[in-house]
Amino acid sequence: MVMVIGLIAIMMPVIFMLSRIGGSQTQLAIKYHENLVAETVAFSGSNAGLSRLQGNIRGYQDLPDESSGEEKYALNIRPTGAGFFGQTLYFLLTNAKIKSHNYTLMAEAEQFKPEPTPPVLVISRDYWNTVEPYEISLMADVLSMQNYRGMELLRLEETRTFERQSTLDQYKSEMQAKKLRLPAEIQSGWDKIVTTLVDEKISE
């Protein structure tokens, strides 16, 4: 009897420890799953924001507690001025938070006047994302995000300027020259990729 109790006393912590190891590994897998869900929820929140603008809802909108399925998202639509055609310009911000994981989408949107009735034309562009825990209803946080996004937009301007200012042959030879410095896995298909890049090169 004493032996049986002794065996069980040894076995139980061993079994418990093994199950804890399996549990923690599974928790890591769940963590990445939650990250992906947070992104998807933020994406659906962004679409909801576009729908509001298409429905001719105008001006500053702060909706901190919206639902997408079982998960919550925050939506902040911030007017930034007027465009050349009289359209209203906005920053469209969406944030989803699942446990400790944050995901924020920031985009620009243009809302045109209804002619004659909604839905109105809405153009959205330059979506940018971050996993930093920004508060989208705070102007200081929005400015900080704008700065980071602005740096990447400056790089976009550089790459587009390069495409515009190069001739087809110059652009093709520049891209072809990079082939030898690429990993072997990419080298084999690089010619086809260059053909697509050249075909879709931005022109003046």
Add this chain to the structure above:
Amino acid sequence: MVEIMVGAAILAIIGGMVANWFVMQRRYQKRILEMSDAQQSIRQASWNMIQELRTARNLIYPRLNADKSIKSDTMTVFKNFSGDIVCYYHYPETGEIRRCVVPNDSGAPIIDTKPIATRIDKVAFTSHDLGNRLLGIYLESGNTVGLESVYLLNE
């Protein structure tokens, strides 16, 4: 004598049951660990890639075939938010997915020193068109598979 034999028999039976239970638990834990490792690898790979793909601008490769059928490959190439060319490609020998950035101007390609995913046995990036903005990602690790799709938000 009889009491000792009966006692020994009972002890042997109990010992056998406990040992069997221990072996079963070990096998079960091993299987669970393998599966959760594989799931973690797949989720991590998906998350790392989708983060960048979501705000990318244009899918360069793969594209639909000439007959409009879908095309899959073990690498994908796209223009990221900043307009630079990013490649994700699979090393089957090491089970890694690696990332390489090709500047869309006069700079030299930069290969990331760390892989963005490990323990990935098979990868298939599949183009689904929609203006070259919808990409399917199939990942296989051990006996576990993952399938995600991502829509590129920017133009």
